[in-house]
Every structure is written in C-alpha cells, then in structure tokens.
Amino acid sequence: MVSDSISAVPIPSAANTKNPGKKKRTNRSAKLKQYKIDARREQWLSQVSGAVKSKGCKDGVEDDIVRAPPPAVNHGKLSLEPLNTRREGEEDDGLVHHDSDSESPTNCPAGVLCGNDSGTNFTGSSSGGSSSSSSSSSGGCCSGNITEEEEEEEEGEDDDDGCLDDWEAMADALAADDKHENPCSDSPPVVLPREGSNLGSPNSKPESSRLVPWGSGSNRAWRADDAFRPQSLPNLSKQHSMPNPDRRCVGGVPWGRISTPSPCPICCEDLDLTDTNFLPCFCGFRLCLFCHKRILEEDGRCPGCRKPYECEPVETEASVHGGSLTLRLARSCSMIERS
Amino acid sequence: MQASKARLFKEYHEVQREKTVDPDIQLVCDESNIFKWTAFIKGPSETPYEGGVFQLAFSVPEQYPLQPPQVRFLTKIFHPNVHFKTGEICLDILKNAWSPAWTLQSVCRAIIALMAHPEPDSPLNCDSGNLLRSGDVRGYQSMARMYTRLAAMPKKG
Numbered sequence: 202m203v204s205d206s207i208s209a210v211p212i213p214s215a216a217n218t219k220n221p222g223k224k225k226r227t228n229r230s231a232k233l234k235q236y237k238i239d240a241r242r243e244q245w246l247s248q249v250s251g252a253v254k255s256k257g258c259k260d261g262v263e264d265d266i267v268r269a270p271p272p273a274v275n276h277g278k279l280s281l282e283p284l285n286t287r288r289e290g291e292e293d294d295g296l297v298h299h300d301s302d303s304e305s306p307t308n309c310p311a312g313v314l315c316g317n318d319s320g321t322n323f324t325g326s327s328s329g330g331s332s333s334s335s336s337s338s339s340g341g342c343c344s345g346n347i348t349e350e351e352e353e354e355e356e357g358e359d360d361d362d363g364c365l366d367d368w369e370a371m372a373d374a375l376a377a378d379d380k381h382e383n384p385c386s387d388s389p390p391v392v393l394p395r396e397g398s399n400l401g402s403p404n405s406k407p408e409s410s411r412l413v414p415w416g417s418g419s420n421r422a423w424r425a426d427d428a429f430r431p432q433s434l435p436n437l438s439k440q441h442s443m444p445n446p447d448r449r450c451v452g453g454v455p456w457g458r459i460s461t462p463s464p465c466p467i468c469c470e471d472l473d474l475t476d477t478n479f480l481p482c483f484c485g486f487r488l489c490l491f492c493h494k495r496i497l498e499e500d501g502r503c504p505g506c507r508k509p510y511e512c513e514p515v516e517t518e519a520s521v522h523g524g525s526l527t528l529r530l531a532r533s534c535s536m537i538e539r540s
Numbered sequence: 541m542q543a544s545k546a547r548l549f550k551e552y553h554e555v556q557r558e559k560t561v562d563p564d565i566q567l568v569c570d571e572s573n574i575f576k577w578t579a580f581i582k583g584p585s586e587t588p589y590e591g592g593v594f595q596l597a598f599s600v601p602e603q604y605p606l607q608p609p610q611v612r613f614l615t616k617i618f619h620p621n622v623h624f625k626t627g628e629i630c631l632d633i634l635k636n637a638w639s640p641a642w643t644l645q646s647v648c649r650a651i652i653a654l655m656a657h658p659e660p661d662s663p664l665n666c667d668s669g670n671l672l673r674s675g676d677v678r679g680y681q682s683m684a685r686m687y688t689r690l691a692a693m694p695k696k697g
Contacts, residue, residue: 467605467640468543469550486641492543492606496640499606504641 467492467504481510544604548574551643558645565648575600577609579648583692584656588684589617592692596651597627598644608638611647616691618684620658620669629654630664 464471467488476489486505488496493510496502502509552574555567563582570576577598583589595614601607611634613627621630633642633650642650663669671680 464550467547469547470543488640492640495606502639504639507637507639 463487465489465492467496482506482508484508544600544602545574547605548600551645554643555645562645562649564652565645567644567648575602575604577644578614579644581648581652583688584652587656588681589619589655589688589692592688593694594655594692596648598647600644605640605642608634608642609644609647610634611651616687617655618665618668618680618687619655620660620663620665620672620680621654623664624667628664630659630662 463477465476465488466486468491470489470491472487472489477487479490479493480487481493482503482505484503484506486503488504496504497510500509548569552569555569559566564584565582566580568578568580570578577600579596579598581594581596583592583594593615594617597612597614599610601609611629611631613622613629615627616624617627618624622628623630629651631650631654633639634647658668658672660669660672668680668683671677671683
C-alpha cells in the first residue's frame with residue numbers, strides 16, 4: 202500500500218494542483234481560521250519557494266500554485282525513508298479529507314488547500330487504499346503531527362490555539378499509535394524539517410492539526426464521555442443520565458416528600474420550603490407563616506400545645522432559662538392584647 | 541374566608557373518607573352552605589345519655605379555624621354544661637381553649653367526652669349542676685336519662 206501511494210502521489214499532485222488553486226480562491230472567505238492558515242501557508246511558500254529556487258527545483262516552483270509541487274518533489278528527491286512516513290501522512294490526510302468533505306461542505310476549501318501538496322492523490326490512492334489505510338490512518342496522522350510539532354513549535358502556536366482541544370483529543374486518542382510510529386518517524390523530522398519539509402509541513406500541518414482530529418474524531422474522539430466533546434451537541438446519554446438523578450435526588454425528593462404530604466394543619470395549604478423550616482413552637486407543631494402571623498395577631502398561642510408563642514429572640518433563650526421565659530411571654534402576651 | 545373554606549372542604553373530605561371510622565359521630569355539611577354543619581352523636585355508653593342520638597348544629601365563622609365554631613345542641617339534653625333551652629354548650633375548647641388545630645370532628649369528640657364527664661362547677665344548666673354539686677348523682681342521672689328517652693331516642697309507639 203505504501204509503495205503504491207508513493208508512486209501515485211507525485212503525479213497527480215503535479216497535475217491537479219491548478220484546480221485546487223482556483224477553488225481556493227473561491228472558497229477563501231469560507232472561514233477566518235482557514236484564511237489565517239492560508240496566509241501563513243503563503244508566507245511559508247514564499248520563503249520556501251525562494252529556497253527551492255535557490256536549490257534549483259524548477260518543476261516544484263511552477264507558477265502560481267507553488268505550494269503543492271515543491272513538497273512532493275522535495276520529498277521525492279530528498280530521502281526515501283522520510284518519504285514513507287510523509288506519504289503515509291498524506292494518504293491519511295486524503296482519507297481525512299473524504300471524511301470532512303462528506304461531513305460538511307465548509308471544510309472543502311481546507312481539503313482543497315491541504316490537498317495541494319498531494320492533490321488528488323486522495324482520490325486515486327485513497328479509493329484503492331481507503332479500507333486498508335483507514336486502519337493506519339491514525340498512525341499516519343500521528344507521524345505527521347509529531348514531525349510538525351517538532352519542526353515548528355513556534356509556528357504551530359496560533360493554529361494550536363484554534364484547535365487545541367482537537368490536538369489534545371488527538372494526542373489522547375492516538376497515544377498508542379505514537380509509540381508505534383515514533384521509531385520510524387524519529388529520524389525524518391530531523392532531516393526533513395530544515396530543508397524541504399518546511400513546505401510539506403505547512404501543508405500537512407493544518408490538515409493534520411485541524412482536519413484529522415475532526416475527521417478521525419468523529420470516529421474516535423467524540424464519545425459521550427469525551428471531555429472535549431462540544432457541549433452544544435445534543436447528548437442523549439448525558440442528558441438522561443446526568444441531570445435526572447440530580448433532580449430526583451436533590452430537588453425532587455425533598456419537595457415531593459415534604460410539601461405534598463404535610464399541608465398546613467390550619468389552612469390546609471401546602472407548606473412550602475420556608476414553612477417546613479419554620480418551627481415556631483417547641484411542641485413541634487408546624488404551620489405556615491401566614492397562619493402563624495394570623496394567630497399572633499389574635500391570641501398568639503400555639504395550636505398544638507395552646508402555649509403562647511414566644512418571640513423569636515426568646516426562642517433561643519427559652520431552652521436555657523425557664524423562668525425568664527414565662528416573664529417574657531407574659532409581656533409579649535400583654536403587648537398583643539393591648540394592640 | 542378562602543382559608544376557612546379550604547379548611548372546611550378538607551374536613552368535609554376527611555369526614556366522607558372516615559365515615560365508618562367513628563360510628564358515634566355523623567357529621568353532615570349543609571348542602572348549600574359549607575359554614576353550616578349538623579352532627580349526630582351517640583350518647584356515650586354507661587352514661588344517662590346512652591342510647592340517645594343528639595343533634596348538634598355547627599355554625600362556622602369565617603375566621604375559622606382561628607376562631608372556634610359555634611356549636612349547640614338541637615336535641616334537648618339535661619346536662620350541667622348545656623343550656624337546657626338554647627342548647628348552648630359550655631366547653632372550654634369552644635371558648636378560650638380553642639385551637640386552630642381542632643376540627644369539627646374533634647369538637648364532636650370533645651362534646652361526647654363532656655357528656656360523659658360533666659363539669660358542674662361551670663354550669664349552664666343550674667338544675668343539673670346543682671344536683672351534681674350537691675352529690676345527687678342518682679337524681680342527675682335519672683333526670684338526664686329521662687330527657688334522653690324523651691328527646692334523643694326514636695319514639696316507638
């Protein structure tokens with residue numbers, strides 16, 4: 202599979218790069234983020250094109266659509282071992298593009314732009330190798346990510362800000378595959394980055410950083426328990442599992458149990474939360490605040506024990522001093538009677 | 541007003557539900573006025589009122605249950621605490637000892653208890669009170685039993 206893809210990549214990339222360029226112009230306003238990526242890519246390309254020209258790679262620098270050919274050519278010329286990893290990454294990018302394209306048309310510009318380097322490689326190689334490379338897609342993406350991270354840490358910051366969540370999710374999801382890929386991709390990042398793969402990396406970087414997590418994330422990362430899963434997405438399992446027990450345990454039970462079965466014995470209205478916490482008399486007779494006020498206005502005695510209601514401040518002292526309680530009560534009673 | 545009505549409606553449902561619970565008390569609400577109730581209570585056993593059924597008239601104030609219902613005997617009864625002519629009842633819980641926690645049903649129970657345990661020291665029926673206060677329990681019982689038969693028992697031929 203790898204060899205097929207390698208052989209297939211350079212040809213279509215050179216042939217099809219013009220179409221993506223047109224598409225890119227039309228779709229440039231699709232996303233601001235994508236626009237930033239494009240701008241950065243152009244910077245890279247301008248730099249690299251100069252470097253490539255100095256190197257004398259003519260075919261890669263052809264005209265306006267500089268970006269795609271150079272990486273492909275450079276990869277082909279520079280080294281074969283890095284190529285393997287790089288090609289894998291490109292393949293997988295292609296697969297990812299398919300996913301993203303099918304998911305949302307807004308990702309098309311990204312797919313086109315990203316496809317500059319390996320262009321229609323995706324259509325050709327992924328059609329043949331989609332089934333097989335899908336299994337290795339995670340590994341390929343990982344290799345790309347690793348190389349890019351190592352290569353351009355300072356450059357990746359902006360992009361990473363945008364897709365930090367995806368990056369982390371990717372890293373978590375692909376942690377196992379990294380270990381497999383690392384031995385292969387350890388050397389190439391060192392070799393490639395400095396020279397040619399500055400071209401390849403900007404191209405593949407946004408893809409892998411931005412698209413791969415989304416494409417592969419739809420398969421892997423966004424599970425119900427995924428922490429990076431967008432909260433705006435409806436999650437049936439969460440909605441059913443999380444809030445209901447809370448409501449039942451916290452809100453539902455006390456209200457249901459306390460309020461409905463215990464109406465105010467005086468007015469037969471259900472006691473609300475304040476009333477249930479209102480204990481005006483030591484005999485434990487509960488009633489609603491409304492009835493309590495009315496009773497205080499009339500004779501001021503507890504309906505349960507017929508003892509006069511104590512004033513609120515006395516309530517605390519009452520348990521301590523029995524004697525002073527009676528005095529105060531008498532006073533309060535007299536006040537009520539006078540009024 | 542609303543509170544008293546709600547309370548009375550609840551008591552009405554309680555009465556309907558517990559009709560068979562207390563066979564000595566039959567509380568009936570006036571069909572057109574929930575503030576007018578009628579109760580039929582059986583004279584407690586081992587008293588001169590045994591075998592009689594006494595009719596009580598309840599007049600519930602709008603401030604109920606903060607204020608006690610006005611209750612009087614419609615059936616003639618010879619009792620120290622019941623006015624012989626008006627049927628007025630001298631019962632503390634219907635006056636100053638009233639508690640909003642009480643219900644019409646509990647008032648009926650209290651009246652039954654009063655029939656079994658008269659309080660001759662605060663008489664409304666002075667004749668009856670004097671009999672008891674003078675220690676003539678037998679005279680009191682015979683008089684009470686006579687009036688029970690006369691007024692509170694169904695007349696069979």
